[in-house]
Amino acid sequence: MAITSFTSPVSASLRRPQGRVVDVPTAVRKVALLGFGTVGSAVAEILCSKTFPQLQLTYIFNRNVARKRQPWVPSDVRWTDNIEDILASDADVVVELMGGLDPAGEWLELALRAGKCVVTANKHLIATRGQELARVAHQYGRRLEYGASVAGGVPVLNAVAAGLAGDPLLRLQGVLNGTCNYILSNMDAKGLSFEEALQQAQALGYAEADPSDDVNGVDAACKLAILAQTSFGLSVAPQQILARSILGITAEDFQQARKRALTIRQVSSAERTKDGLRLSVQPTMVRSDAPLGQVRDNQNVLVTTGQWGGETIFAGRGAGGGPTAVAVVSDLLAVARHHDSGAARAHLDAPDAQVEGDFVRPHYLRAQSAEFAEVMHALECAGIQIEESSGPSRWEKANGSAFVFVGDCTTAALESALKNLGSGSWFCLPICR
Numbered sequence: 012m013a014i015t016s017f018t019s020p021v022s023a024s025l026r027r028p029q030g031r032v033v034d035v036p037t038a039v040r041k042v043a044l045l046g047f048g049t050v051g052s053a054v055a056e057i058l059c060s061k062t063f064p065q066l067q068l069t070y071i072f073n074r075n076v077a078r079k080r081q082p083w084v085p086s087d088v089r090w091t092d093n094i095e096d097i098l099a100s101d102a103d104v105v106v107e108l109m110g111g112l113d114p115a116g117e118w119l120e121l122a123l124r125a126g127k128c129v130v131t132a133n134k135h136l137i138a139t140r141g142q143e144l145a146r147v148a149h150q151y152g153r154r155l156e157y158g159a160s161v162a163g164g165v166p167v168l169n170a171v172a173a174g175l176a177g178d179p180l181l182r183l184q185g186v187l188n189g190t191c192n193y194i195l196s197n198m199d200a201k202g203l204s205f206e207e208a209l210q211q212a213q214a215l216g217y218a219e220a221d222p223s224d225d226v227n228g229v230d231a232a233c234k235l236a237i238l239a240q241t242s243f244g245l246s247v248a249p250q251q252i253l254a255r256s257i258l259g260i261t262a263e264d265f266q267q268a269r270k271r272a273l274t275i276r277q278v279s280s281a282e283r284t285k286d287g288l289r290l291s292v293q294p295t296m297v298r299s300d301a302p303l304g305q306v307r308d309n310q311n312v313l314v315t316t317g318q319w320g321g322e323t324i325f326a327g328r329g330a331g332g333g334p335t336a337v338a339v340v341s342d343l344l345a346v347a348r349h350h351d352s353g354a355a356r357a358h359l360d361a362p363d364a365q366v367e368g369d370f371v372r373p374h375y376l377r378a379q380s381a382e383f384a385e386v387m388h389a390l391e392c393a394g395i396q397i398e399e400s401s402g403p404s405r406w407e408k409a410n411g412s413a414f415v416f417v418g419d420c421t422t423a424a425l426e427s428a429l430k431n432l433g434s435g436s437w438f439c440l441p442i443c444r
């Protein structure tokens with residue numbers, strides 16, 4: 012792949028204050044930043060710290076930019092709210108941290124066509140238009156990197172694209188959404204209600220004012236689509252991924268889980284099948300002592316299973332300005348070092364995947380006590396094996412809950428078995444042991 016032109020030279024190696032000698036390239040890369048929000052300002056802070064003299068921040072673009080100005084940004088950095096300034100500039104790399112599909116997608120395509128490399132953390136954009144942008148980058152001999160788009164500061168994309176390239180991956184399981192993880196881990200640890208945990212997540216800046224994309228699994232589905240593409244070399248649209256909401260989980264569900272050394276997390280799963288991929292994002296009971304059950308707050312985790320290497324676990328802070336900015340700056344350094352992560356290349360010629368949804372797993376089911384007999388009958392009629400149940404006792408109130416644990420089946424099979432239940436107020440979760 013062709014390399015963009017370099018500007019002023021710096022020394023061939025740099026001794027960091029800690030005494031660690033790092034390789035640096037022999038030229039400076041000029042960086043233009045699109046979006047000065049949580050991640051954008053954190054990236055600017057790292058670039059302005061001069062820790063990496065090979066990266067020179069030259070432009071900051073944001074709408075109504077005047078209100079964004081910061082005294083710690085050097086005076087030679089130009090602030091603009093005109094995208095044409097960026098496209099016509101001598102920036103080598105454009106870093107997109109605005110989010111959303113439009114105009115981010117259009118502007119990145121223009122930047123690539125204008126001869127600039129592109130780094131982005133935008134999972135919606137890459138999951139939706141990644142292949143198209145990778146092709147433009149390839150056509151113009153420019154680099155497209157998006158390591159920060161999945162799992163924030165945990166370098167999972169680069170790890171599967173490069174570090175695990177020697178092992179055909181069979182399976183991925185991860186907790187990829189910091190907002191859901193904050194909500195669920197705090198419902199578990201502190202006994203908070205869903206609403207209380209969501210409010211805390213919003214106050215801490217982990218959840219947006221409208222958290223629907225997180226809660227409904229759309230955000231994690233975008234990340235899983237990018238991961239699956241990089242890991243399996245097959246193209247997946249986020250809409251093809253079965254996503255179930257974490258809404259409806261109650262303290263009772265956590266109590267039932269805890270009795271069995273389980274907890275609840277929003278789990279993203281991908282598995283190679285004979286004809287393609289099985290993919291889902293859904294709240295799942297997982298072992299409390301397993302990597303998926305151990306992640307707290309805004310942490311993310313990914314467990315990969317390879318044909319030769321078996322399980323590999325990646326964990327860390329999946330969201331927040333600082334960790335995500337580190338992933339962005341690492342991509343910038345990779346571009347400056349001419350190191351291709353290979354993630355965008357995996358996008359180029361990936362054929363479309365045949366996608367299946369539901370995994371076959373044991374399930375937990377909560378229903379109204381009053382409907383316990385009806386539930387048991389429906390499960391038996393559907394041939395779903397009942398492993399354990401705690402129905403209503405004589406002393407229980409009629410409006411209490413009944414709990415049933417069933418053997419292997421899909422969530423869809425359970426939904427189908429119970430679709431005619433009077434109140435429709437049952438709730439189920441797959442169990443991943």
Ligand SMILES: NC(=O)c1ccc[n+]([C@@H]2O[C@H](COP(=O)([O-])OP(=O)(O)OC[C@H]3O[C@@H](n4cnc5c(N)ncnc54)[C@H](OP(=O)(O)O)[C@@H]3O)[C@@H](O)[C@H]2O)c1
Binds near residue numbers: 108134163332
């Ligand atoms: N935050 C995280 O932890 C995290 C983690 C991983 C990936 N990401 C991704 O990183 C990207 C940035 O996230 P963020 O949390 O930093 O978002 P943010 O805080 O909302 O910042 C976005 C910035 O871009 C500006 N902007 C948005 N649309 C624009 C437009 N059309 N024209 C000009 N400026 C525009 C916004 O300006 P206003 O101030 O006017 O709104 C804001 O300053 C997103 O793609 C996100 O998915 C974020």
